[in-house]
Each structure stands twice: as structure tokens, then as C-alpha cells.
Amino acid sequence: MRFTLSSSLLSNRLQTLAKVINSKNALPILDSFLFEVRNNQIIITASDSETVMKSTIVLDYCDGEGTFAVPNRTILDAVKELAEQPLTFDVDTEKRSIQISYQNGIYKFTTQDADEYPRTQSIPDGANVISVDASVLNDNITRSIFATAQDELRPVMNGIYFDLTPEGLAIVASDGHKLVRNKNFTIKSDIPASFIMPKKPANLLKNVLAKDSGDVVIKFDDRSAEISFSDGMLACRLIEGRYPNYNSVIPQNNPNQLTIDRKSLIGTLRRVLPFASESSQLIRFHLEAGKLELSSEDIDFATSAKEEIACEYTGQNMNIGFKGSSLSEILSNLDSEEVIIQLADPSRAGIIVPAEQPENEDVLMLIMPMLLNE
Numbered sequence: 001m002r003f004t005l006s007s008s009l010l011s012n013r014l015q016t017l018a019k020v021i022n023s024k025n026a027l028p029i030l031d032s033f034l035f036e037v038r039n040n041q042i043i044i045t046a047s048d049s050e051t052v053m054k055s056t057i058v059l060d061y062c063d064g065e066g067t068f069a070v071p072n073r074t075i076l077d078a079v080k081e082l083a084e085q086p087l088t089f090d091v092d093t094e095k096r097s098i099q100i101s102y103q104n105g106i107y108k109f110t111t112q113d114a115d116e117y118p119r120t121q122s123i124p125d126g127a128n129v130i131s132v133d134a135s136v137l138n139d140n141i142t143r144s145i146f147a148t149a150q151d152e153l154r155p156v157m158n159g160i161y162f163d164l165t166p167e168g169l170a171i172v173a174s175d176g177h178k179l180v181r182n183k184n185f186t187i188k189s190d191i192p193a194s195f196i197m198p199k200k201p202a203n204l205l206k207n208v209l210a211k212d213s214g215d216v217v218i219k220f221d222d223r224s225a226e227i228s229f230s231d232g233m234l235a236c237r238l239i240e241g242r243y244p245n246y247n248s249v250i251p252q253n254n255p256n257q258l259t260i261d262r263k264s265l266i267g268t269l270r271r272v273l274p275f276a277s278e279s280s281q282l283i284r285f286h287l288e289a290g291k292l293e294l295s296s297e298d299i300d301f302a303t304s305a306k307e308e309i310a311c312e313y314t315g316q317n318m319n320i321g322f323k324g325s326s327l328s329e330i331l332s333n334l335d336s337e338e339v340i341i342q343l344a345d346p347s348r349a350g351i352i353v354p355a356e357q358p359e360n361e362d363v364l365m366l367i368m369p370m371l372l373n374e
Contacts, residue, residue, distance in 0.1 A: 001064030001091045003037055005057055007082045007102065013055045014076055017046035019204055020053045021072050029116040032069040037062065037091075045117070046072070051201045052120050055232040060086060066093045069112035078107050120235055123219045123226050128193040130164060130218045132184075134229060136361075137216050138209035140171040140182040141202050143333050143363065148199055149175035156241040159196040162218075163243075164189045172246050176368075178326050179246060180333070183362040195220045196243055201227075201236035208232070250366060254342035254351055256315025258287060262339045265292075266331050268307050272296045273324040275305035282370050283324040287343075288317045296324070320346040321370040330365045346372060 017033060025031055025048065034045040040062045045054045068091055078100060079087070088101040091111065100107040141160065149157035163170040169187040173180050205227060209216065217228045226235045269283065276282055276296035286293040292311045297304035320343060331339065336354030343350050352365045 001037060001066045001093065002061075002088065003042065003059045003063070004061040004086050004088045005042065005059050006084065007079055007087045008084045009057060010087065011076075011079045011082070013044060013057060014072075014079065016204075016207060017044060017053055017055055018072055018076060019207070020046040020048055020051055022048045025049075027116075027118065029069060029112060030118075031073075032071050032112050032117070033075060034067070034069050034114060034117045036067045038065045045120075047118065047120075049118065051198075051204070051234070051236045053204060053232065053234045054120075057231070061088075066091060067114040068093055068096070068098070069114045069117055070098065070109075071112065074109055078109075121224075123221055123224060123235075127219045127221045128164070128189075130162075130169065130187055130189075130220075131215050132169075132187060132218065134209045134212040134214055134216050136184065138206060138212075139358070140184070141206045141209070143182060144171055144173040144180045145199065145202055145206065146329050146333055147173040147175060147178050147180045147365075151175070155239055156196055156243050159198045159239045160202050161194065161196050161243045161246070162220075163192075163194045165192050166190055170246075172243070174244075174246060174366075177323070178330060178368070179249065179366040180330075181246060181250070181362075181364045181366075183364075184360060185362070186360045193220075194243065195225055196239040196241070197225060198236060198239055201225075201234055205234060208234070249349065250364065251344055251348055251351065254344045254348070256287070256313075256318060256343040258292065258311055258313045258315075258341040258343070259338055259355060260292065260309065260311040260341070262331055262334060262337060264309055265339070266328060268294050268309050269324055269328045269331070272305045272307055273328070275303045276324055280370065281324045281326075282321050282372075283327065284372060285318075285320045285322065287313050287315070287320070289313055315343070318343065318346065319372055320350070321372045322350070322367055323370055326367055330367060334363070334365070 036043040041058050043056050085103050090099040096111045098111050151157045161172040168183050168185040171182040212229050214230045219226045272294045277298045284295045292309050295306040334354050336356045338355035340353050349366050
């Protein structure tokens with residue numbers, strides 16, 4: 001079997017797929033990429049047994065068909081240092097030998113037994129199906145993933161929750177202290193359905209979809225999901241369990257409203273935060289008409305900082321505390337020039353929304369306050 005393809009295209013795909021492979025695998029064959037050559041294209045697979053990712057490349061030249069596996073480090077090291085050029089693979093699946101010819105040289109090594117590689121189980125017919133624009137899904141995952149938890153006792157909080165309802169698709173993440181809810185009103189279903197995607201496949205998707213376009217099709221049942229995009233697919237086992245009722249923690253009436261330039265607020269936070277207590281990272285907000293004052297202090301080290309920033313504020317004068325690093329993360333994961341912060345009182349959650357919402361979407365972020373010692 002002989003085939004030819006671009007070195008840089010192969011290298012880029014392998015580097016993306018390599019993120020699937022664990023440093024230690026229960027099955028030794030999972031240290032390898034699986035290569036399947038057929039119909040003038042090559043399908044490369046990487047797996048850690050729970051997450052499987054495939055990438056398809058159309059070949060420049062192809063003579064023959066077959067399947068073989070190659071240790072990931074061997075092939076990655078072989079192609080990553082090559083300048084853009086055609087690579088010609090000569091593979092003998094019976095002798096398990098491979099030769100890669102490039103401009104000024106040749107690599108020779110042995111392949112692994114492809115029959116040992118575990119095959120992906122397809123999701124049965126009758127599963128739920130969602131179709132989402134690649135850039136929209138990428139934006140939603142990017143906006144949400146920072147808010148997921150690392151909680152061994154509540155594993156459902158460690159993933160991104162996809163909640164499909166007659167009103168739309170909500171993509172949600174929360175660690176109990178902060179929450180992100182993205183609502184898309186163009187994707188809806190009369191029959192409600194939901195799933196929790198683990199963090200690892202969500203991160204892999206984010207990396208792939210950043211360069212992708214077109215529609216992404218998500219098929220899912222109770223146990224697993226299969227996500228198909230323009231030049232590949234990702235299948236993953238889902239987190240089992242019931243996600244908490246996220247809507248119940250979002251306050252419906254926060255009458256005090258602050259409108260402020262997002263980048264200015266991030267800058268002020270970054271200047272004031274280093275002077276806060278390292279353990280609590282508490283930032284005090286003092287709000288009054290037309291003015292926001294941010295302050296921090298660390299009594300143990302006798303440090304403090306205070307800065308005023310212009311804003312639009314309608315509501316009662318208020319002092320409220322937030323964890324500076326969490327608030328900075330929330331603001332950094334929004335895109336709009338201005339944000340609106342809606343508050344009720346110092347003991348209730350603050351809601352942060354972009355002043356301009358993305359088209360057909362509703363983005364909301366929530367942060368729990370910290371107790372102030374007045």
C-alpha cells in the first residue's frame with residue numbers, strides 16, 4: 001500500500017489527536033494512532049478508551065487500502081520537524097513495516113497490530129440529534145469551560161451541561177461559586193433532552209472547532225455522545241447523574257444595575273487584587289451613583305489598595321464583596337465592550353451579562369458574593 005499526503009497537514013492533525021492519548025494507558029495499543037486508508041482518504045484515530053477522536057485527510061495519491069497502527073511518539077517526532085512537503089508512505093501490513101520518504105531522506109520503522117485497537121461503538125438509531133454552527137458551539141464551550149468544577153464528590157459538576165428544551169438549548173457550567181448559562185434560541189426540541197460532557201472532550205472540541213466551519217452534528221443517548229464536524233468526529237462517554245436545577249439559583253429580581261467598561265474593570269481588578277489576602281482574594285465593591293470603588297487589604301502583611309472607576313449605576317448605595325480571581329475570569333470570558341452587573345443585596349448572587357448579547361443568544365454569568373466584615 002502506498003499513499004502521499006502533505007507533511008504539515010499530517011503534523012497538525014496528529015498534534016491535535018495526540019491530546020486524546022493518556023500518558024499511561026491500560027491497553028498498550030492505545031499509545032498508538034490507528035491509520036485506516038480507504039476511498040482515497042486516510043482516517044486517523046486516537047483514543048483513551050473513554051474519548052475517541054478521528055480525523056479524515058484526503059490523500060494526494062493512493063494505491064491500495066489497509067489498516068495499521070503507529071506509536072504516537074514515533075510518528076509525531078518523525079513529521080513535526082519537516083518543512084511543508086509531500087510525504088510518501090509505503091506500508092506492508094503483513095510484515096508490519098513502514099517507510100516514509102521525504103525530500104532528503106527516509107524513515108523506516110515497524111507498525112503495531114491494528115486488530116488490537118478497540119473499535120468505536122456507534123450510537124444506536126433513535127438517539128437525540130442536535131445541529132449547531134461550529135463557531136457558535138466553540139464560543140459557548142470557550143465561555144463555559146472555566147466555570148466547571150474539580151469535585152470528586154459531585155462529578156456532575158465537572159462537565160458542561162447541555163440542556164435541550166422547547167425554548168432553546170442551554171449550555172451550562174458551574175462550580176457552585178460561579179455559573180455560566182448560554183442560551184441559544186434557534187436550537188430547540190419539543191422533547192426535552194440533556195447530557196453532561198466531561199471536560200477533556202470539551203477542551204478537545206474547543207481546539208478543533210476554533211479552526212472549523214459549517215455545522216456540527218451531536219448525537220447522544222444516556223451513556224455517550226458522538227460529535228461530527230467537517231473533517232472528523234469525536235465520541236465520548238458522558239458523565240452520568242442529575243445536574244442541579246441551575247435556573248433556581250439565578251435571582252429573578254436584581255434592581256441595582258451597574259454598567260461599566262469591561263476592560264477597564266479587568267484592569268482595575270488586576271491592580272487591586274495583588275494587595276488582597278492570598279487565601280480569600282476578597283475585593284470590596286463600594287457602589288454609589290456614577291462611581292465604583294474597588295478596594296482590597298491583607299491585614300497579615302499590612303497591604304491595601306483602593307481605586308475608583310467611572311460607571312453608570314442606578315440603585316441603592318452598596319458594599320458587596322467578590323472573589324477577585326473568579327470575577328476576573330468571568331469578565332475575561334465575555335466579549336462585549338461593556339457589561340451590566342445586576343445586584344440585589346450584599347448576600348445575594350450578582351448577575352453579569354454583556355451589554356450587547358450575541359445574535360439569537362442569551363449569555364448570563366453569575367457570581368456568589370463573599371461576606372464582608374463591616
